[in-house]
Amino acid sequence: MRTGPDRRTFLGLAAAGAAWSLTGCQACPDPVDRTVPGDLAGTGKPGTTATSAGVPLQPVADVPLAPAGPATITDLLTTPSFYIAHRGSGDNWTEHTLRAYRESAALGIKAIEVSVSATSDGVLICHHDPDLARMTGRDFLISATSLATVATLRNDARAWLGPATGREPVPELQEVLDLLLADTVIFLEDKQGTNQEEILALLAGYPDARDHIVWKQPAQSKAHAEARRNGYTTWGYFGSGTLDGAAAYFDAVDLLGVPALAPTENIRQFVATGKPVIGWEVHRRSERDRLLGLGVRGMMCANAPYVLQREPVAAADAFTTGQRAPGDLPWDADSHWQEQPTFTGSALRMASATTAAYTLGSMGPIQAAEWLLEFELRWPAGVPGQAYGAGIMFALADDSPWRPGQVSGQGGYLLDARPDGRLILYRVDRGSAAGTVLGEAGGAPARAGQWQQFQVAVTAAGISAGRGGTQGLTSTDAAFRGGYFALAKNYDGGPPVEFRNVRTGPAPQPGTAGQACPA
Template sequence: MIARRQFLGFAAAGAVLGVAGCSACPGSPAPGATARPRPRIVPAASAAKEFVTAGAVAAPGDKGPFTIAALLAAPSFFVAHRGSGDNWPEHTMRAYKGAVASGLKAIEVSVSATSDGVLVCHHDLNTQRLTGIDLTIARAPYAALEPLRNDARAWLGPATPLEPIALLSDVLDAFVASHVIFLEDKPGTNADEILALLEKYPAAREHVVWKQPSASPGHKLAAAKGYTTFGYMVARDQARVPELIPRTDLLGIHYTVPEAMIRQVVASGKPVLAWELHRRSEYARLQDLGVRGFICANIRYVLHQDEPLSEDGFAAGRRGTGDLPWAADAVWDGQPAFADGAVSISSPGQSGYVLGSLAEAVNSADWEYEFELRWPSGLPPDGPGAGVAFGQDGDAPYRPGSAPKVSGYSLDVAADGTLALYRHDAGTTDPVRLAQAGSPAPRAGEWMKFVVSLRPWSIAVRRDGGGTSGWSVSAEDTRYGGAWLTLLKNYDAGPPVEFRGVRVRAVAAQEGCGNVG
């Protein structure tokens, strides 16, 4: 099993408050202070290798064949949710090929039939969300779908290529003999046609898992044909769990269902899979609850397959691996927009955008974040403004104004220039204000540059004013030292806020003194 320490930072207790000054200087602890815990970081290559060693992911160069029996024999295993839609346009050949090339032994494929009987791979029953064209698949001929292109730029960034809608026959030709396919008849009306097509593939029963809601009648048809069945449940099915468990060979639960429901399903003794995972914290929690299979939308990040970045990739127009809005499995409107090397958060409510791509980039007792912030079209109303949460001990979603699941600190920059530092303790709605200081009120369109320093005995934030001058706020709080950073919009409605130039770096012990104005 993969150790939980790979996914979450660890925190230690003890804090002493302070005010602005040169408290960022190392080696000057307040009496009785406890040094900040360092994030316990496992290098990405080592963490990724452990998944291979445990059998959860194929070794580089291993092309299978991977069967259902072999998949279930591993202590844990992963399935690419829609082909891993946080990494590639969902349910496209590009996504399926990318997942397989990343070592996934299993992919998830959703299927609908056109009006003339062509089986296509698409999650929604309508093409509007992914193509911009309003067609109900069951009412449209394939000739109307063939020229359409799946457009995931709103979710993955403007540099994301457009992709055609995949044919089920092409997916089966490419993968059914070598990989496991969790195959879902999405509308629940095409079982006969799908099962008939599968008969053309001699190895189908060893590689295809029939996937539908647990109560679906299609499971009986598939089981009668000799296929392994997978039934999934959501929170509204909680009262029916004892009735639904016997209906299928494998059981699925959404990761948001009550913990008691997860434990009840796991206690059945059947293999349990959870969907849709975007974050390492979700994987760690579900694994602790006894879940063995993980239908993952963000395999490159959860499996540590990409090295962490030291600076954002906003200018490339492609969302970084692990960069996620606080509501990652909701509508695409929660994803910031990319423009001119920056990201813009314009959601109607308070919002957070975790930069998982930068997490664990440094393993040091002294480190800094640098970023720029502006309101391009007007300032927010009086009250909280925007800023960053930092020193967070995990990648759990963080949204201002709600009780956080993750501990850490935050900086708020108000429209009048006030800089305020807070500590956020997981599960507690009201943050602890550590310190605040004034700075000049920003102007609409003006970029402001900030440096956030975490030292063993203090935290400090400087707003640059040109050269080495500026305005600062600091506190001698050492409780948290996690490796995650979240961009914050701390107000409802109002104008959008933009961020750019986000960087993280280790700081030498002699740095940090004399540069706080």
């Protein structure tokens, strides 16, 4: 006969003030590894990653684990699903830099995307925007700036990737071609739309260019015809505002590009042409899975290590590194960096003008059947003067974004820590913006600058949540048991809220809740 408390007893331990935490005591070692070894599951397979429960998360099979020899356009298009590093995978490395291109190629990705503009003295450089303001802080129009001036500047993606990210030079196109053309497919776009003659002349110096260069422009561009006449494969992409008239341009290009978040009916229209379709830009695994399910074969991928499932699933946040972990993303990844929280020491600060969420994809999916999630939060500059607070969305089926107060594309739970000390657990169903209260617990009002620690335990019997290692509320709801979660700011405007020490681990087992540390 089992003598310890069963799961239902554990869920009712609030009255006893049971301690349940991943932290342990000062004299005890931390029971949760900060990162999970890549072969925790004992598979012996190189590149295998694992969750905190030791369940393997296999790398995407269609991309080799390392460069596997020269890749041509034919090699790329004969792969069942293929990946192109968008801006060199700009969610991971400073976009359109030699480092980003090299790192992407080192992952085994066969193709990279390169944007090109010409300086005032006619030198082709790799840069996405028509000016240098966003990336270098200097509001210079590229077409009016000399190469000598550009060479003194550095691309700075710290606002997107974190303060520990290094600044990188703006590369010349010829440098990139010399480094990568022989082994890599390059999707090359004339961003200014005026440099085709110069680009084709430069490519003429590379005998195998037609095997490696895909001419990229909006599908409506007349430059595709000239690229085809010169023997190049063409990729025409469409924006969300040009999808309705897309069919008129399908025959003008060899490959089609559709926004990753386009409506299903539009994507099916593209796939029905029989031409290879590439979704752009892909930040999340959920976007990849949706596109593949609709028959899209190509992924213009901005978050390659994460989408390709090359990173071990972490058991703790990486905020102390000052650099965003692969898979961690704000709810709006296409916001030109405005929605990215900032790193402040060991914490992540959310200070958006609206409600916001930050998915910790680097720590998902948690695949244990029963697990504990722990985090700390504070309001460093004053508590909100409104009803809602901040907390965590959890048990999400995938990593698709879910912003508080907006209609949810998937179901899950929201734990809201209110400024007045209340802790409220909501169930939010798919297609709903409002949640249903499942439980509530009281507590002392929050004070500015005070860190509070919270825990959520998810078991087969239900959900428990509390603060400071003491259980506060419970629910037997079992509708959602996904392994992804997101930090949440549940109010508009200020003040900012900070999070730190986000960790996951196995839920307390029967008979262990409240167990004292050994002397």
